[in-house]
Amino acid sequence: MTKDRITLAFFVDALGSRLAGELGCFREIAPHAYRQRTILGYSCAAQPTILTGLPPSEHDHWAMFYRTSRSELAPLRHLDILPNAVGRHRRFRRRLLAAHRKRSGFTGYYNFYRIPFRLFREFDLSEKRDIYAPGGFDGDVESIFDILARDSVPHRVWNWKTGLDRALAELSETLANGPPIRFALLYTAVIDAFLHEHVGDASVVGAALKDLEAKISRVVARAHDSYSEVDLLIFSDHGMAETKGEVDLMDAIGTLGLTHEKDNLAFYDSTMGRFWFGNERARTDVAELLENMDGGSVLSDDDLRREGVFFDDRRYGELVFLMDPGMLIVPSYMGARAPRGMHGFTPDHEDSDAVLMSSAPLDPAPASIADTFRVMKGLLNRTHDHE
Numbered sequence: 442m443t444k445d446r447i448t449l450a451f452f453v454d455a456l457g458s459r460l461a462g463e464l465g466c467f468r469e470i471a472p473h474a475y476r477q478r479t480i481l482g483y484s485c486a487a488q489p490t491i492l493t494g495l496p497p498s499e500h501d502h503w504a505m506f507y508r509t510s511r512s513e514l515a516p517l518r519h520l521d522i523l524p525n526a527v528g529r530h531r532r533f534r535r536r537l538l539a540a541h542r543k544r545s546g547f548t549g550y551y552n553f554y555r556i557p558f559r560l561f562r563e564f565d566l567s568e569k570r571d572i573y574a575p576g577g578f579d580g581d582v583e584s585i586f587d588i589l590a591r592d593s594v595p596h597r598v599w600n601w602k603t604g605l606d607r608a609l610a611e612l613s614e615t616l617a618n619g620p621p622i623r624f625a626l627l628y629t630a631v632i633d634a635f636l637h638e639h640v641g642d643a644s645v646v647g648a649a650l651k652d653l654e655a656k657i658s659r660v661v662a663r664a665h666d667s668y669s670e671v672d673l674l675i676f677s678d679h680g681m682a683e684t685k686g687e688v689d690l691m692d693a694i695g696t697l698g699l700t701h702e703k704d705n706l707a708f709y710d711s712t713m714g715r716f717w718f719g720n721e722r723a724r725t726d727v728a729e730l731l732e733n734m735d736g737g738s739v740l741s742d743d744d745l746r747r748e749g750v751f752f753d754d755r756r757y758g759e760l761v762f763l764m765d766p767g768m769l770i771v772p773s774y775m776g777a778r779a780p781r782g783m784h785g786f787t788p789d790h791e792d793s794d795a796v797l798m799s800s801a802p803l804d805p806a807p808a809s810i811a812d813t814f815r816v817m818k819g820l821l822n823r824t825h826d827h828e
Contacts, residue, residue, distance in 0.1 A: 446670040448820040450626040455633035457680020458796040466650045471798035478809045479679040481748040487678035492584045494814030496749025502567045507756040512565035521558040556774045573600035596624040605629045636681040640782030673800035681782040682792040685767030688736045709773040712785040715758030737764040766790040
């Protein structure tokens with residue numbers, strides 16, 4: 442017996458609008474494509490915006506780590522006594538992360554990367570709870586999953602914790618054999634990981650996207666066999682830009698002779714340096730150096746407000762230095778080498794744009810990634826009305 446209506450939402454991390462357009466991927470199953478402006482920041486900011494429809498200044502998630510005097514990560518500072526050969530080793534960090542997730546009970550996504558352990562007394566996580574579940578945000582911030590729970594909508598969700606092939610198999614089985622659902626969201630980071638190392642290689646990237654398209658298309662076909670109406674969305678959070686150059690920002694700041702953490706506390710992301718100051722001399726010296734540095738620019742408070750990432754308490758930085766598209770901070774707390782591709786640059790660059798593709802036209806057109814929330818919510822309302 443054919444079931445009524447379902448919304449299928451496939452969240453493909455890092456599938457940029459320009460790339461999707463050039464390769465024509467998903468055109469047969471989702472022919473209506475919309476270029477979407479992303480937000481300033483990384484996936485840890487963009488995904489909450491997609492899931493809530495709000496900017497980071499309202500959902501409170503901008504960077505993965507923010508400064509605080511009461512960090513729950515503070516006990517990790519004691520690991521700073523380890524020699525670098527151990528403390529920075531990738532295998533050790535992976536094992537530490539797994540143990541910490543188990544002991545802390547944190548269900549959100551986070552990683553320790555190459556962050557010096559001593560800094561964990563100063564920085565805490567913005568995403569301690571699973572944002573792909575009800576109650577993932579503080580205060581009265583409502584996500585699409587809060588709506589699903591509140592309205593008792595039968596649904597299934599697969600986030601970063603489940604591998605792509607397993608998630609697709611489980612979704613396909615659910616579609617075929619039930620129990621009946623009205624909404625399904627499946628997130629995958631396989632294209633993000635692939636593009637970091639292969640962006641710009643058209644044939645290799647094209648093959649990877651063709652493979653993903655074939656897998657998703659088979660699941661969509663299964664949905665059409667089981668449901669009388671299928672609303673399909675395929676969307677992303679940002680694109681990917683090719684790496685053009687590197688800047689050793691740590692070394693440049695080091696030439697100022699400031700005492701790290703006392704005069705100047707810094708967090709070095711791949712494309713952003715975020716700074717806090719212990720005195721005005723340090724603030725002036727760092728600002729002057731950055732204002733004259735090639736490869737990036739200091740963001741004003743007006744810039745941050747315009748992008749929806751300004752915080753009065755400066756938890757994410759008193760001064761923010763953003764790299765130009767394609768320029769990376771190397772080394773950074775994210776890694777010791779530059780990948781072939783990166784995101785997290787100005788949202789005004791064409792390679793930053795995300796995409797939303799749908800099986801039916803959308804009106805009004807979703808011009809920003811925040812609009813994806815509105816689109817999903819609207820389809821849920823259609824499903825409810827249909828019932």
